[in-house]
Structures are given as C-alpha cells and as structure tokens.
Amino acid sequence: SQTPTVIIIGAGMSGISAAKTLQDAGIRDILILEATDRIGGRVMKTQFSGYAVEMGANWLFGGGPVHNPVLEMAKKVKLKTSLNDYDNLTSNTYKQDGGLYPKKLVEAVDKVAVARDDFCAEFSTLLTKKVKNDVDISILAGQRLFKQEPKTPLEMVIDYYHNDYEDGEPPKVTSLKHTYPRNEFVDHGEDPYFVADPRGFEIVVQYLAKQFLSSLKSDPRLKLNKVVREIIYSKNGVAVKTEDGSIYKAKYAIVSVSVGVLQTDLIDFRPKLPLWKRLAISDFSMTIYTKIFLKFPYKFWPSGPGTEFFLYTHVRRGYYPLWQHLENEYPGSNILFVTVTAEESRRVEQLSDQEVEAEVMVVLKTLFGNNIPKPEDILVPRWGLNRFYKGSYSNWPDKYNQNRHDQLGDPVGPVYFTGEHNSNKYIGYVTGAYFTGIDTANDLLGCIKNQTCRGYNSQHM
Numbered sequence: 120s121q122t123p124t125v126i127i128i129g130a131g132m133s134g135i136s137a138a139k140t141l142q143d144a145g146i147r148d149i150l151i152l153e154a155t156d157r158i159g160g161r162v163m164k165t166q167f168s169g170y171a172v173e174m175g176a177n178w179l180f181g182g183g184p185v186h187n188p189v190l191e192m193a194k195k196v197k198l199k200t201s202l203n204d205y206d207n208l209t210s211n212t213y214k215q216d217g218g219l220y221p222k223k224l225v226e227a228v229d230k231v232a233v234a235r236d237d238f239c240a241e242f243s244t245l246l247t248k249k250v251k252n253d254v255d256i257s258i259l260a261g262q263r264l265f266k267q268e269p270k271t272p273l274e275m276v277i278d279y280y281h282n283d284y285e286d287g288e289p290p291k292v293t294s295l296k297h298t299y300p301r302n303e304f305v306d307h308g309e310d311p312y313f314v315a316d317p318r319g320f321e322i323v324v325q326y327l328a329k330q331f332l333s334s335l336k337s338d339p340r341l342k343l344n345k346v347v348r349e350i351i352y353s354k355n356g357v358a359v360k361t362e363d364g365s366i367y368k369a370k371y372a373i374v375s376v377s378v379g380v381l382q383t384d385l386i387d388f389r390p391k392l393p394l395w396k397r398l399a400i401s402d403f404s405m406t407i408y409t410k411i412f413l414k415f416p417y418k419f420w421p422s423g424p425g426t427e428f429f430l431y432t433h434v435r436r437g438y439y440p441l442w443q444h445l446e447n448e449y450p451g452s453n454i455l456f457v458t459v460t461a462e463e464s465r466r467v468e469q470l471s472d473q474e475v476e477a478e479v480m481v482v483l484k485t486l487f488g489n490n491i492p493k494p495e496d497i498l499v500p501r502w503g504l505n506r507f508y509k510g511s512y513s514n515w516p517d518k519y520n521q522n523r524h525d526q527l528g529d530p531v532g533p534v535y536f537t538g539e540h541n542s543n544k545y546i547g548y549v550t551g552a553y554f555t556g557i558d559t560a561n562d563l564l565g566c567i568k569n570q571t572c573r574g575y576n577s578q579h580m
C-alpha cells in the first residue's frame with residue numbers, strides 16, 4: 120500500500136477529531152494506529168450487571184453560554200442524558216461515624232465554599248491581568264489568602280466537591296491561575312448532562328469517526344490492536360514501529376496518547392525528544408479518577424427527589440467521599456457508585472476487588488446499619504495501572520507555566536502532539552480533546568500546505 124502522509128497514534132476523541140480535520144482539508148491518505156480493539160479511548164462504556172455504565176467520561180458540559188460542538192454531536196445521535204441534581208448535592212451529608220449533619224450547617228459551610236471559589240476566581244483574574252511575569256499559586260494558597268482554608272471533615276468534603284471532584288487532584292497541587300475562573304462550560308449555573316445511554320458516551324466519538332471512515336473495524340485508514348512502541352523521526356519523515364513487529368512510514372505523525380503515557384517508556388522516540396519537550400511532559404500532571412460501581416439486590420439508601428447524591432465525611436480527605444445512585448437514569452438498577460481521586464485512587468488501584476468491597480461496606484454499614492445486603496457485583500476501574508492511559512485526565516500543577524504548556528503541544532520535527540492535556544481552556548475534558556484535535560491538525564496543515572512547519576523552528580529539533 121502507499122505511504123500515507125500522516126500517521127495518527129490513538130483513536131480517542133482528539134485523534135479522531137484531528138483525522139476528521141485532515142480529511143476535510145483534503146489530506147485523505149492517513150493511517151490511524153490504535154492500541155486497543157476499539158475507538159473512543161477514555162470515553163468508554165462497559166456493561167455492568169446488565170446496565171451500560173461509563174468507566175471514563177460521564178458528564179457532558181455545555182448547557183451554558185458557550186456553544187459546545189460535542190453537545191451538538193450528542194444531540195444528533197440522541198444520546199440519552201439526564202440532569203444531575205447538583206443543587207441538592209449536599210443535602211445528605213453523613214458524619215464519619217454515621218448520622219446526618221444538620222442541613223443548615225452543611226448549607227452554611229457550602230456558602231463559605233462558594234464565596235471562597237469566587238475569591239479564588241477574582242484573585243486568579245487579578246494575577247493574570249496585573250502580574251507581568253507568569254506568577255502562579257496553588258488553589259490551596261488562594262484559599263489561605265481568603266483566610267478560610269477548609270479544616271474540619273465537613274469543610275473538607277464540601278471543598279472536595281468544589282475542587283477535587285472536578286480537578287481530580289487536590290487544591291494543594293493544582294494551579295489557581297489555570298483552573299480558576301472555572302470555564303464557561305462548567306461554571307454556567309446549569310448542571311452538566313449525565314450520560315446514561317445503552318450505547319455509551321462513546322457513540323459520539325463513533326459518530327465523528329463515521330463521517331470519514333466507512334467502517335469502524337475494517338476501513339484501511341484505521342488499524343486496531345496496533346500498539347506503537349517506537350517513533351523514528353527525521354527531516355525525511357517518520358517510521359512507526361508497533362509491538363507486533365510492523366513498521367509504518369509517513370511524512371508526519373500526530374501523537375494523541377495521554378500525557379501519562381508520554382511520561383512512560385511505552386513509546387520510544389528516536390532520536391530522544393529534546394530536553395524542553397521531555398521537561399514539559401514530565402512536569403505535567405495526570406490524575407486518577409475512579410468511579411467504583413456496586414450492584415445490590417435492593418436499595419437501602421435514601422431515594423426520591425434531592426437524594427441523588429450523598430456525601431461521606433472523613434478526617435482523611437477523599438476517603439470514599441461522594442456517592443451517587445442511578446435511580447433516575449436506570450430505575451430499579453440498585454446501583455451505587457462512589458468516586459475517589461488522586462492518592463486514594465492510587466491506593467485503591469493496588470487493592471483487590473474484594474479488599475475494595477470490604478472497605479466500602481464498612482463505610483456503608485456506618486451509614487445505613489449492619490443489616491444491609493452484600494453487593495452482587497463490583498466494578499473497580501484501574502485507569503492508572505493501564506499502560507494505554509496511565510491515569511484518567513490531566514491536571515495543571517501550580518508550578519507549571521504557560522510557556523511550558525505551549526511546549527507540551529509543540530511539534531518536534533515531523534512529530535505533532537495533540538490530546539486533552541494540550542487544551543488551554545478545557546483541559547481534562549472530552550471537549551478539550553475535540554478542540555485540540557482540530558488545532559493540531561490545522562497546525563500540521565499549515566506545514567503541509569504552506570510550508571510553515573513549526574516543528575523546524577530554531578530550538579525545535
């Protein structure tokens with residue numbers, strides 16, 4: 120077969136959106152190499168006790184003032200979504216040893232958290248506007264300036280909901296400047312859509328792919344089960360080697376794997392990537408966000424309006440803090456899921472399913488009594504251990520500046536980089552992945568069509 124112009128590594132949202140952009144611009148001879156047996160990447164549903172649940176992305180943002188093309192696609196495929204009852208998220212907040220906190224107290228703590236967020240947003244804007252060089256602080260440092268740093272278990276779980284639940288990593292290590300103000304898709308005063316569709320959120324990535332691929336399994340431009348292990352690059356082009364011993368050649372490559380994967384040696388770049396690039400990769404952060412699903416024979420948790428979520432407070436920040444039932448989406452499913460992040464995710468991933476179940480049941484018995492039934496099934500995703508993801512999504516660390524982030528996305532010779540982590544506004548989100556795919560493809564098109572190839576700028580090779 121003919122040598123393609125571009126090889127795209129990875130068939131997640133960013134890789135597919137880059138491929139679509141190239142196709143639309145007339146670059147038809149492309150080849151997508153995907154390590155797994157499916158497209159979609161971190162948009163991934165799985166069948167759990169007869170229901171489609173989202174192992175990866177679950178919330179679709181876009182009810183706000185900014186047009187979100189991912190939401191438009193979701194509407195085209197009639198993706199089934201519901202609106203989460205975020206207004207009532209704090210209405211059932213349990214003490215560490217069981218029993219509910221008085222609603223008034225929780226509301227008062229939440230009010231402080233909202234004011235603290237507003238302060239952080241204003242302070243971040245001030246930093247951006249008034250300080251010439253790129254000065255940044257952590258969200259926690261911002262909270263301390265507000266003189267209302269969360270300290271008690273109750274304050275911490277509310278803060279967890281306001282920050283870690285979105286960022287994946289705690290305020291201590293997260294950039295204030297690049298996280299606040301929260302972007303328009305998220306902080307629009309409207310709840311994001313919660314995806315609960317038998318076809319999964321991944322139907323949206325498939326929809327995009329089908330606009331240029333004849334088949335998601337056998338189109339010659341897409342090869343599944345191709346684990347890229349080596350990229351040899353020079354002014355003449357790239358040679359991409361896969362684990363099964365194949366070699367694919369092209370003029371250019373677009374690498375769309377997660378920054379977590381780039382931090383490992385799964386893909387060997389030859390020559391080694393320049394130092395500036397390696398630093399930009401190694402200093403960025405990839406979090407782990409874990410939704411643990413549990414199926415019970417019957418429900419024993421609060422149900423009815425305003426009960427979709429419940430919170431568990433613990434002196435240990437992030438210890439099984441945020442629970443959600445699926446009664447609105449899948450009535451009668453008797454499924455609960457609890458979200459853990461960052462260090463707790465790293466710890467939980469090392470445990471067996473049985474060990475996780477034992478921990479979780481101690482918490483549930485504390486809240487609902489010793490007579491609750493044993494779960495019939497448990498699902499513990501392990502995104503951090505998976506060599507094709509090495510985490511769930513990226514998080515902007517407080518000591519990482521804009522210049523370095525630009526370098527994270529900069530091309531090196533004929534090798535271009537894309538993916539969620541390169542987004543400036545929607546880092547970590549499916550929407551961010553979609554936009555960066557387009558941006559990277561356009562950058563490369565500038566090179567192919569106009570010979571303005573940023574990969575060959577002075578320092579770049």
Ligand SMILES: Cc1cc2nc3c(=O)[nH]c(=O)nc-3n(C[C@H](O)[C@H](O)[C@H](O)COP(=O)(O)OP(=O)(O)OC[C@H]3O[C@@H](n4cnc5c(N)ncnc54)[C@H](O)[C@@H]3O)c2cc1C
Pocket residue numbers: 128129130131132133134152153154155158159160161162174175176177178179180345346347348375376377380385386408409410502506507508510511512537538539540547548549550552
């Ligand atoms: C648990 C979890 C919850 C999330 N929640 C949300 C949410 O609610 N809302 C939201 O908008 N976003 C959410 N996200 C983030 C969102 O899923 C990602 O930002 C987005 O899907 C990333 O797309 P991508 O194309 O950048 O990367 P990926 O989807 O990771 O695509 C990269 C592709 O490269 C492949 N690959 C890796 N290594 C190789 C190799 N060596 N050779 C070939 N192929 C390779 C991978 O298999 C993958 O298909 C969540 C993610 C997770 C994991």
